[in-house]
Amino acid sequence: MPEGDRSTGRGSPTEPSDQLLLAEVAAGSETAFRAIWERYGGTLYRVCREVLVDPEAAEDATQETFIRIWRSAGTFDPRRGEPAAWLVTVARNAARNVARVRVPVPSEVLEETADTSIRGEPETVDRVWLEGALTRLPSDERTVIELAYFGDLSHSQVADRLDQPLGTVKTRIRRGLSRLADMVESR
Numbered sequence: 001m002p003e004g005d006r007s008t009g010r011g012s013p014t015e016p017s018d019q020l021l022l023a024e025v026a027a028g029s030e031t032a033f034r035a036i037w038e039r040y041g042g043t044l045y046r047v048c049r050e051v052l053v054d055p056e057a058a059e060d061a062t063q064e065t066f067i068r069i070w071r072s073a074g075t076f077d078p079r080r081g082e083p084a085a086w087l088v089t090v091a092r093n094a095a096r097n098v099a100r101v102r103v104p105v106p107s108e109v110l111e112e113t114a115d116t117s118i119r120g121e122p123e124t125v126d127r128v129w130l131e132g133a134l135t136r137l138p139s140d141e142r143t144v145i146e147l148a149y150f151g152d153l154s155h156s157q158v159a160d161r162l163d164q165p166l167g168t169v170k171t172r173i174r175r176g177l178s179r180l181a182d183m184v185e186s187r
Helices: 003-007 018-026 030-051 055-075 083-101 107-113 122-135 139-150 155-162 166-186
Strands: none
Touching: 018 030, 018 055, 018 083, 030 055, 030 083, 055 083, 083 139, 122 139, 122 166, 139 155, 139 166, 155 166
16 A cells, blocks of 8 residues: 555555544554554654664654654644654654764763663663753753653653743753763763
8 A cells, every 4th residue: 555545545445544543643542552663663763863873762762763753653644744754753853852862971971870780771770860960050051951851751842841931941951962972071
């Protein structure tokens, strides 16, 4: 079946449309979720790989993409676009978030903080370093970054939750990420 037929909701009797699958995922259907994975897993990985050169980071972003699809399939609005376009947008956003959060850990930090039990687990060391770096940010910047990246909220949702203007939230996130990048460079 052509890709266009699936995405516009005109699926064959044996193959449900993407739109129907997203509606079923929103209702909690693991079968529909698996079908989306089978249909789009490779494509969404390639989208993440375009944003992130590192294959491991692209895998992380793809996993994050599918977590977001599971959590927010109900937000898909067919009046705003095709299901495939929505899925690609979710993947691009997840990859960009991974790129922003995935801060390389300088080798000196690894040597200082890693004991033999965690030397083989760079993700643990990355997380320890990042948590320490976040504590050095001003609280307003730390709060918006934690909500956006660890709370999985959009910038608009962060603004609503904190009752702050969207522009202020975006500026604080940008400033905080810039400070984190500076911390990496200064090591």
